[in-house]
Amino acid sequence: MEQRRTWAExxxxxxxxxxxxxxxxxxxxNGKSWCLILLFYLLLYAFLTGMFALCIYGLLATISPYVPTYRERVFPPGVTIRPHVSGLSYSFNSLEKNTWTAYSESLQKFxxxxxxxxxIANNVVCTPGQYFIQEGEEHEEKKACQFRRSLLQNCSGIEDPTFGFSQGKPCIILKMNRIVGFKAGSGTPITVTCDILKGNHSLIGEVGFYPVNYFDLMYFPFYGKLTHVNYTSPLVAIHFTEVAKNTDITVQCKIHGQDIINDHKTDRFLGRVVFTMNIR
Known part of the structure; x- marks a missing residue:
């Protein structure tokens, strides 16, 4: 029988x-064998590196950094609101400054x-009610229409830096996501509505919209960050002045217009946004 080998062996x-x-x-x-195998792997990885570099070069040569190549399956815009909070739940006491200061500061920064x-310094005055179409090469810098903060009136934060939170009459700002080349509404302005998602509609009371309850066509299309450098998205400020106190209220704001989807079953930010408020 074979003897067991020792650790020394x-x-x-x-x-x-x-x-x-x-x-x-x-x-x-031996040395020759090591040289051959190292040469083999050197050539193999050099070939793979060259193939990878060639693929990347071909890809970059066929796409534009300014405009997406394929836009046929791009969904209509989603919407977001400010101030942005976790869970989209606004709960505060108008008499306690520390409960709403973060909201007002977020809006001021935004x-x-x-x-x-x-x-006025960076953008131009445009003609309302029509698209701001700009001709020229894709790489040429595009001008942007003015959207002055003062247009938001009571929700501008100029006269009332608290944006109504100190009075229990908060302002929420709605904006659409940017889509390169998207012509909102197909010639018709996209309107905004806000209402109770479920329950008594009187809990929300009267709602004010600034500057108006729609997105003007002159802010479209968007030409991309690289060329539309000074572009600022149009906004609609929503002023809740008669919301019922001490009640959890679920509000749904929607955008309406041609080519807009606001009833998608799984995407609750596509054409709409749902948030809750509890004002004490």
Missing amino acids: WAQDFKQYIWNPEKKEVLGR LEAYDDEKQ
């Missing part, structure tokens, strides 16, 4: 495998880009 065999002085081999290979001075 195992160690000796392993040492000889690492370096065999008789055959002058390292890890079971609207900095819409300050009248910045808009």
